[in-house]
Amino acid sequence: MKKRIKINGVIIFLAVVVMALFPKVFFRQAGGLFGDVAEIFGIIFVLLGQVLRISARGYKAENSQNSHRLIQEGPYSLVRNPMYLGIFLIGFGVVLWLFQIWVIVVFLLFFIVRYNLLIMEEEEKLVKFFPQEYPVYQRNVPRILPNFLKLNKQDIAEYLPVKLNWIKKEINSIIPVLAVSFFIGAWKQLRFSGISGLVKEAVIFDSVVIIFIGLILYLARNTRANLSGKEKG
Secondary structure, three states: OOHHHHHHHHHHHHHHHHHHHOHHHHEOOOOOHHHHHHHHHHHHHHHHHHHHHHHHHHHHHHHOOOOOOOOOOHHHHOOOOHHHHHHHHHHHHHHHHHEOOHHHHHHHHHHHHHHHHHHHHHHHHHHHHOOOHHHHHHHHOOOOOOOHHHHOOOOHHHHOOOOHHHHHHHHHHHHHHHHHHHHHHHHHHHHHHHHHHHHHHHHHHHHHHHHHHHHHHHHHHHHHHHHHHHHHO
16 A cells, blocks of 8 residues: 555544544534535535546556556646546535535645645656656646636547546445545434435435536546547547
């Protein structure tokens, strides 16, 4: 297991313990228009982060030639570190979905400090490994935040390819995040709003997940069509 995964695991475990001891300090009470909107966008960010991680990991596995080729297409044309962007979206989404607003500031500070160091270390290695290609890639593609003007000029399937077999490989990491987050959200709704709040939580969650599945199917279909077009060309 990689060192960074062990460290992240320890950090997450300690954070869970602290939040379990002081739930009222960290978790947002259910109810209200703001809470509902934050919850919807939180779930959306979590799912978008999962899609981005699936796309980045799957694309790299199929195209990097065992890390001997610098990937600059697909999600790596969007940002240089799409997997870290995916992690950011998932974490930010969970915070927005469940926690007090002030926790967002803590999360942002943690992410900047923790992952900026990791990215800097990895980029130093990549510059040494690809001394001619990587500096050019650095100048043309942003590190972690995408160029939103550029996104409007491309089909989403061009920079976010997805294959169904990629999803199967990531399913064990997707389900726990969604299940735990939904359980906490449902517990909050049941505690503060009763059965009606629990039903609302389920409706919001299911609606967003259905849209997410539709996006996955769209991306998978277009990815398949794009690959077929390239093979014919």
